Amino acid sequence: MKTTGFAAAHAGMLLWALLIAASFSAAAQVSQAIDPVLLTGLRLLLCALVFLPLLLLNGGISLTGRALLGHSVLGLLLALYFGSLFEALRYTSAVNTGTMFTLVPLLTLVFEAVLTPDSQLRQRVLPVLIAATGAVLLILKGTAPGEFPSLYALTVYGIGCLAMALYAPLSQRLKASSLKGRGPATMTFWNMLSGAMFLLTFCGLSGGWRSASLLTLKDFYWLLYLALFATLATFWLLHRAIGVIAPSAVISYIYLSTLLITLFHWLWLRQSPLPLEIAGALLVGCGMLALLWSSRRSTSASGQASANR
Numbered sequence: 001m002k003t004t005g006f007a008a009a010h011a012g013m014l015l016w017a018l019l020i021a022a023s024f025s026a027a028a029q030v031s032q033a034i035d036p037v038l039l040t041g042l043r044l045l046l047c048a049l050v051f052l053p054l055l056l057l058n059g060g061i062s063l064t065g066r067a068l069l070g071h072s073v074l075g076l077l078l079a080l081y082f083g084s085l086f087e088a089l090r091y092t093s094a095v096n097t098g099t100m101f102t103l104v105p106l107l108t109l110v111f112e113a114v115l116t117p118d119s120q121l122r123q124r125v126l127p128v129l130i131a132a133t134g135a136v137l138l139i140l141k142g143t144a145p146g147e148f149p150s151l152y153a154l155t156v157y158g159i160g161c162l163a164m165a166l167y168a169p170l171s172q173r174l175k176a177s178s179l180k181g182r183g184p185a186t187m188t189f190w191n192m193l194s195g196a197m198f199l200l201t202f203c204g205l206s207g208g209w210r211s212a213s214l215l216t217l218k219d220f221y222w223l224l225y226l227a228l229f230a231t232l233a234t235f236w237l238l239h240r241a242i243g244v245i246a247p248s249a250v251i252s253y254i255y256l257s258t259l260l261i262t263l264f265h266w267l268w269l270r271q272s273p274l275p276l277e278i279a280g281a282l283l284v285g286c287g288m289l290a291l292l293w294s295s296r297r298s299t300s301a302s303g304q305a306s307a308n309r
Contacts, residue, residue, distance in 0.1 A: 009244035010292065016237040017256040023230030024261065029222045034215060035208035036086045039223065041199030044078070046227035047235070048193035051185050063190070066178035071187075074171060075194020077163040082195075083202065084160025092153040098139045098258075100157055102132045105252040107165030112247050115169040120294065124248055127290035131255040134283025137276050138262050168238070168247035175243060184239040192235065249291050259284045 030039060055061045063071075088097055105128050113121055175182065182190075203209045215223075241250045259281055265271045273281075 005244050009241040012237045013241050013245070013250060013253045014256070016234050016241075017253045017260060019229050019234050019237075020254065020257040021260040021264070023226060023234075026222055026226055026230060030219050030226075031214060031216065033211065034219065035203060035211040036089075037083060037199055037206075038203045038208045038211060040082045040086070041196050041203060042223060043227045043231050044192045044196035044199065046224065047232035048189050048196060050228065050232055051189040051192075054185055055189055058185075064178075067182070067190075070174045070178040071190035072194045074167060074174070074187075074191045075196075076198055077167045077170070078191060078195035079198035079202070080163035081160040081167075082199065084156045084163070088153040088157035088160070090153075091150045092157075096153070097157055099136055100154075100161055101164075101254065102135045102139070104161050104165045105248055105254065106132060107162060108168055108251045109248040111166050111169040115173040116247065118246060121246075121248075123294040124246060124291060127287045127294055128248060128252055129287070130290065131252055131284050131287025134280040134285075134287060135255040135258045137280030137283065138258050140276070165251070168242055168251055171239065172242050172247055184236050187239045188232065188235045192231070249294075252288070252291055255284050256288055 052061075085097060109121065109125060109128060112118065171179075171187065175187075179187065200209075238250060262277055262281060266273055266277075
């Protein structure tokens with residue numbers, strides 16, 4: 001593995017964190033009267049359509065039965081996550097779902113240990129825990145006393161978090177078998193298309209498709225922005241990094257997004273930092289630096305092992 005590939009993957013994930021952080025403000029611009037599951041299904045479908053011409057030119061549109069099954073499973077994981085998030089938000093706050101999401105990189109470590117065992121796995125546990133603790137402090141700064149999620153919301157979103165945690169390690173595992181040789185663009189296209197089909201089918205059965213009549217031109221523009229930058233670009237960067245960086249390290253960049261949102265509130269909105277926020281920001285920064293260092297050591301060790309062979 002080349003050092004340039006390692007550096008480029010991390011640089012791409014830095015951009016990923018920035019795009020994720022910016023997506024929350026953009027998503028708020030879309031009318032709340034439109035069914036959120038429908039919006040997400042349309043976002044994924046738009047992403048797939050953007051990549052379609054590229055795949056037609058490069059021959060990435062062909063599929064074997066095993067490859068179709070692999071992409072369908074990964075698409076279902078995306079649909080499960082987004083579907084569970086919207087269902088949970090009907091019964092609990094964004095603060096609670098955000099706090100639960102901090103468990104995803106830790107769960108990814110568990111799936112990574114099962115699906116893609118790595119001798120350097122233990123070195124990533126402490127950095128992820130440090131960053132997760134910091135992210136929790138940043139998210140909980142505005143939590144009202146006694147604000148706890150319902151058991152139903154906890155269960156539903158817990159299933160979604162398990163699906164998202166499984167996504168990166170399973171992608172890496174399938175790239176070594178049924179999806180071998182498929183690049184980031186091909187992976188993004190087929191996974192997004194599969195996820196869109198699952199979500200839009202659900203909307204067809206639940207009646208959520210009727211809210212499509214409420215879409216305005218402004219909503220469409222913001223939806224296009226979210227599809228291109230908050231979904232297509234981020235998942236392409238994610239698949240570009242998977243295999244170069246460990247899945248748990250890749251998904252841990254979500255903690256950096258939480259830190260960037262907090263910095264935006266401090267610097268742009270001129271909000272005074274709270275002691276809890278400062279402590280959380282320091283922990284996220286330390287955890288991400290330690291994670292970067294451990295993943296670099298892992299890369300160097302792998303390169304040395306290959307040279308010795």
